Amino acid sequence: MNILSKILQALGFSSGNIGIDLGTANTVVYLEGKGIVLQEPSIVAIDTKTGQVIAVGKEAKSMLGKAPETIQIIRPLRDGVITDFEATRVMLSSIIEKVLGRRLFKPRPLIVVGVPSGVTQVEKRAVIDAAKAAGGREVYLIPEPMAAAIGAGLPIEEPVGNMIVDIGGGTTEIAVISLAGIVVSHSIRIAGDEMTEAIIQYIKRKHHVLIGEQTAEKIKIELGNAIRDDEETSMEIKGRDVTGLPKIVRVTSSEITDALEDTISSIINAIRSTLERTPPELASDIVERGITLAGGGSLLKNLDVRINRETGIETRYCEDPITAVARGVGKVLDNMELIRKVSME
Numbered sequence: 462m463n464i465l466s467k468i469l470q471a472l473g474f475s476s477g478n479i480g481i482d483l484g485t486a487n488t489v490v491y492l493e494g495k496g497i498v499l500q501e502p503s504i505v506a507i508d509t510k511t512g513q514v515i516a517v518g519k520e521a522k523s524m525l526g527k528a529p530e531t532i533q534i535i536r537p538l539r540d541g542v543i544t545d546f547e548a549t550r551v552m553l554s555s556i557i558e559k560v561l562g563r564r565l566f567k568p569r570p571l572i573v574v575g576v577p578s579g580v581t582q583v584e585k586r587a588v589i590d591a592a593k594a595a596g597g598r599e600v601y602l603i604p605e606p607m608a609a610a611i612g613a614g615l616p617i618e619e620p621v622g623n624m625i626v627d628i629g630g631g632t633t634e635i636a637v638i639s640l641a642g643i644v645v646s647h648s649i650r651i652a653g654d655e656m657t658e659a660i661i662q663y664i665k666r667k668h669h670v671l672i673g674e675q676t677a678e679k680i681k682i683e684l685g686n687a688i689r690d691d692e693e694t695s696m697e698i699k700g701r702d703v704t705g706l707p708k709i710v711r712v713t714s715s716e717i718t719d720a721l722e723d724t725i726s727s728i729i730n731a732i733r734s735t736l737e738r739t740p741p742e743l744a745s746d747i748v749e750r751g752i753t754l755a756g757g758g759s760l761l762k763n764l765d766v767r768i769n770r771e772t773g774i775e776t777r778y779c780e781d782p783i784t785a786v787a788r789g790v791g792k793v794l795d796n797m798e799l800i801r802k803v804s805m806e
C-alpha cells in the first residue's frame with residue numbers, strides 16, 4: 462500500500478478495493494480499510510413482466526416460497542458456481558453499488574473473488590466477466606479454501622501442512638496448504654444446502670408433510686446435530702400434508718441426526734480421502750496442528766466433535782466461520798505479491 466493510500470485510510474477513506482466471497486448461499490463483501498461491509502443471501506427477485514430487479518439479498522430471500530407468478534426468485538449460483546450469468550451480474554452490480562455507493566470519487570476497484578477450487582475455465586470466465594461488468598478494474602480469483610485459510614489466520618506461507626475444511630452452502634472444500642500453495646485438495650458439491658434438502662426429504666418420507674426450504678433450514682439450525690447426544694430436543698413444525706391441508710408435526714433432534722447422516726458421512730469420507738493423499742511430512746503436521754473448520758455449513762452442532770471422533774485429529778473452528786473466505790480475500794487486497802501467488806491462472 463502506498464503512503465497516500467495509508468493516509469486516506471487513516472482519514473477514513475477506503476481505496477474501494479473489494480474482496481468478495483461469492484457464495485451459493487451468501488455473498489459477503491470486504492471493503493479495504495473498512496472490513497466486512499455486507500453479508501446478504503445470494504438471491505435476486507426479478508419482475509417477470511419487465512425483467513427489472515425488484516430486490517437483492519435479504520429482501521429477496523424473504524420472498525422465497527411466497528412470491529406470485531409475476532416475481533421470479535433466482536439463486537444465481539448453484540453448488541458454488543454460476544448457473545445464471547445475467548442474474549449474477551445484476552446481483553454483483555447491485556452489491557458493488559451498495560458498497561461503494563456514496564463515494565465522491567469512484568475509481569474502478571480491484572476485485573478479488575473467492576471461488577470453489579474445482580471451477581472450470583468457463584465458470585472462471587463467467588465470474589471474471591460478471592465482476593468486470595459490475596465495475597471491476599482488475600479481477601483476481603482465489604480458491605475458496607486458500608481464502609478461508611488466510612481468513613482463519615493459518616500460516617499458509619510457511620513450510621507446514623495446514624488443513625482447512627470449508628463447508629459452505631453448495632460446496633465442501635478440503636485443502637492441505639503449505640508454502641502458499643494447495644498441495645492436495647478435494648471439492649465435493651455436498652454441503653449445508655444438501656443438509657437442508659435432506660431434512661425436507663426425510664420429513665416428507667417419515668411424516669408425509671411437505672415443508673419449505675426456510676423451515677428446513679430453521680430445523681437444521683435449531684435441532685440439527687452431527688452426533689446423538691443425550692439431550693434430545695424437539696420442535697413443532699408446520700407444513701402441508703399430502704392432501705394439501707396444513708399440518709403440524711413434532712420433530713426430534715435424533716430424527717434430524719438420522720436425516721443428516723448421509724450428508725455428514727460424505728463430508729467425512731472426503732476429509733479421509735484427502736488425508737490419505739497427503740504426503741507423510743504434511744500429514745504429520747496436520748496431526749500435530751489439527752483441522753480448521755470454516756463456512757456456514759460447518760456450524761452444524763457437534764460437527765467438530767464428529768470429525769475429531771472419526772479422523773482422530775483435533776478439529777476446531779476458526780473465528781466467525783461464515784466470513785472466513787471474505788476476510789481472507791480482504792486480507793490480501795493490499796498485497797499484490799500474495800494475490801499473484803495464491804490466485805488461479
Ligand SMILES: Nc1ncnc2c1ncn2[C@@H]1O[C@H](COP(=O)(O)OP(=O)(O)OP(=O)(O)O)[C@@H](O)[C@H]1O
Nearest residue numbers: 484485486487629630631632653654757758760761
Ligand atoms: N448454525 C448453523 N447450523 C448449521 N448450518 C448453518 C448454520 N448457519 C448457517 N448454516 C448453513 O451454512 C450454509 C451457508 O454457508 P456459507 O455462507 O458459508 O456458504 P456459501 O459461501 O454461500 O456457499 P459456497 O461456499 O458453497 O458457495 C447454508 O447451508 C446455511 O444453512
